[in-house]
Amino acid sequence: MFQTFDSHASPEQGPARLAALRARLAAEGLAGFLVPRSDAHQGEYVAARDERLQWLTGFTGSAGFCIVLPDVAGVFIDGRYRTQVKLQVDLAHFTPVPWPEVKPGDWLREHLAGGVIGFDPWLHTAGEIEALEKSLEGSGVTLRSGVNFVDAIWPDQPAPPMGRAFVHPDAVAGETSADKRARLASDLAKAGQRAAVLTLPDSICWLLNIRGADVPRNPILHGFAILHDDGRVTLFCEAAKLDDAVRAHLGPQVTVLPPSELVPALRGLTGPVRVDRGTAPLAVSQELSGAGIAVAWGDDPCRLPKARKNAGELAGMREAHLRDGAAMVEFLCWLDRAAPQGGLTEIDVVTALEGCRRATNALHDISFDTICGAGPNGAIMHYRVTDESNRPVRQDELLLVDSGAQYEDGTTDITRTVAVGDPGPEARACFTRVLQGMIAISRARFPKGLAGRDLDPFARQALWMAGQDFDHGTGHGVGAFLSVHEGPQRLSRISEVALEPGMILSNEPGYYREGAFGIRLENLIVVREAAKLPGGDDHRVQYDFETITFVPLDRRLILADRLSPGERDWLNAYHAEVLEKIGPRLSPEALDWCRAACAPV
Structure with a gap:
């Protein structure tokens, strides 16, 4: 197994480590210290040596930072981690702070009358520090670059990685x-x-x-x-x-x-x-x-x-997604057979999925630890199952599975939310709205020069009309046998990078109800130049998206009468293409399952 299920969070260690850091800062005459999640390469996924935020606080998310002051330690987390952070840190000693709604400069002004905040200049960008310094002007709070004091108190810090190229x-x-x-x-x-x-x-x-x-x-x-x-x-x-x-x-x-x-x-x-x-x-x-x-x-x-994939990279990514799509269908076929019998856990599901990918004989690694959330665990957006958290897959609940693979010709990332039994009308209504958002992005046609922020609302409109939303971007860039999260392209309210042909993005709207369920659907899409339309302006260049992920969406969760004719046509055409492209790669049992899963709605 590539994935393990040990717990990386150590919230019980946090108070003593926080006290040691504060003592060291006081001895140095510092009023505080910045502890980022990033490493010297600004990586989202970091080596064990660079897990400073996790080591100090217990929080294992892939984004965030902590500001340690004498009387408060704020753990700044975005909407993806609002539920997770409360489960992983000692709330008597660490205070979750909603970010970017609360800016670090404003928070420092509120909690500190003046003083010097230390930071490691190898772990922060010039833009980040300049923005923070500007926000602190006139506050009496200043920043000082220097020694990393987390490293100074971490007695068994792992050695730097030595992986072979x-x-x-x-x-x-x-x-x-x-x-x-x-x-x-x-x-x-x-x-x-x-x-x-x-x-x-x-x-x-x-x-x-x-x-x-x-x-x-x-x-x-x-x-x-x-x-x-x-x-x-x-x-x-x-x-x-x-x-x-x-x-x-x-x-x-x-x-x-x-x-x-x-x-x-x-x-x-x-x-x-x-x-x-x-x-x-x-x-x-x-x-x-x-x-x-x-x-x-x-x-x-x-x-x-790098973001504008060339013909060779696109060909590899398409083939990797066909291979991975077949593995996913084999997995979903198994899941539909096994789940009603009872006894499955989240770890069982993760293990079975990795087994289906290994059976391709082409798997280099998984592209991230599989997120498998049963019932309320699906509402933890970046949930990672451990031996301690492992939950049964129960009847009449939703199961969210977000996973991906690294093949030498491409990187995949796919999310499917499926029904186990009958999760009820409210779950189906929410699922249908998320599906409508995914379809809206898939069908989008837009002028050259638009950025991710211009398209992000398409994925949210159906949810907004029901008074709902999701607290993450609609999509991230994806590398070609590289990082599963790649910049600078994004589908996000804050992305100003113009989309260009060859860019690969995820299309993954969601909806999460804490303590109840989570829903997310994800395909990967490629920006391409759109075909000219009859009556259109010949001089205007427009783009649209090619979907490269081919795996059925759970028809049992779709309220078909709420789909528009265009949405229904897209869904049926997509499922017909799934069957055409993936069917020849399947075992007989999985092919029968796929035929039923791809039937028109």
């Missing part, structure tokens, strides 16, 4: 590393920039056509890199991670140095040097500026090219 074949990557480097270097030269500092592991892996094993679930290599304006790259990572095959693949234009050489190399550059204000650690620009080197703020040069 491996070559990602050019045929699947769709472009050689040399061509990528030349293309991006040319852009730097045209902008008058001598180099760009790369701090995002997925950017580095994409640029060099390599993959790694430094964090769970996402095949990335921890390291930093400098892309020079002549196409050369200096890669800073542990030499033991690169075998002879990888070194031969990298070639003479890529120089490998240990991570300890990054700061001296930064100080030796000739500017201007591009640094991404939103993703690079503040320490990078501090080192450059301290050496008198001009910093040119600009986007990581790999992010948009």
Whole structure:
């Protein structure tokens, strides 16, 4: 099994660790300290060494931060984790804070009359610190970069990861590393920039056509890199991670140095040097500026090219989703047979699903720990089942399963909510509204230049009309055998990045009723140029979405009379396509199940 079911949260340890941190801060004359979830690469999924927020508080979510003050420790969490955080931290010592509704600067003004807040400049971006400093102007509260005091009190902090890198074949990557480097270097030269500092592991892996094993679930290599304006790259990572095959693949234009050489190399550059204000650690620009080197703020040069998948990457992603779709149908067929018999638990479901994916003989890893929430656990948006929390799959409840796989030709992410018995009319009504939101995004046609924030309301309209909503974005970017959560593209109220052809996004509206049930439906979609319409303006470029996930949606939960004719047509056409594409890959039993599951409504 890739997934384990041990509990990572240790809320009982939090008070003593918090007391030790406060004592250390007091000795240093600090009024507080920032403890982020991120690592030096701003990763959502981090190595065990970088689980500082979890170690201190017990909270295991993939986003958030803690601000420790003498009398209060605020754990800032977004809408995905409002339920989870209350189960994982000692509420007598840690205070959940709804974020981004409550801004950290406002919260500090409320709880602190003045003083110095410490932070580690390797764990925060320049943009993040600048915004916080601006919000604190006139408050008497200032920020100071320096030592990481969580590391200073963590006696058994794990060692840095040492996963081995491996070559990602050019045929699947769709472009050689040399061509990528030349293309991006040319852009730097045209902008008058001598180099760009790369701090995002997925950017580095994409640029060099390599993959790694430094964090769970996402095949990335921890390291930093400098892309020079002549196409050369200096890669800073542990030499033991690169075998002879990888070194031969990298070639003479890529120089490998240990991570300890990054700061001296930064100080030796000739500017201007591009640094991404939103993703690079503040320490990078501090080192450059301290050496008198001009910093040119600009986007990581790999992010948009990486997001715009090429033909080779799209072909691999489509094949990976067909393979994964067949595994999912085999799983759902098994679930429909096993659940009515009773005795199933959430762990049983997770284990069976991974088994179906392993049976493809192509599974590299799962793309994240499977979220399997039975009944009220489905309302915990990023629930991870453990031996302690494992719940029976009971009759007349909903079961939410959000999962994905890493194959060497693509990354998948899919959510299905299914009925076990009869969950009742209210659950079906809510499910139908979520389905209508998913269909609205799937059918969307929109002008070139629109961003995720412009489309996000489509997924919510049916819920809004019922006085309901969900507290997460509608969709995130997805990498090609890379990070299952990829930027900068998103379907979200806060996303201003224009959508472009080749970008892959999740389409995953939901609805959650704490203590009762959770509903989420998710397909992956690709932005593409839409066909011209009769009578349309020829000069206007419009985009639409290609759905690449093919797995039935639970017809037992759909109130068909509430669907519009267009929604019904989309659903029936989708199910016909599922049967056509996935049917030939199924066992006889699963094929019979799929035929019934895909019958028209």
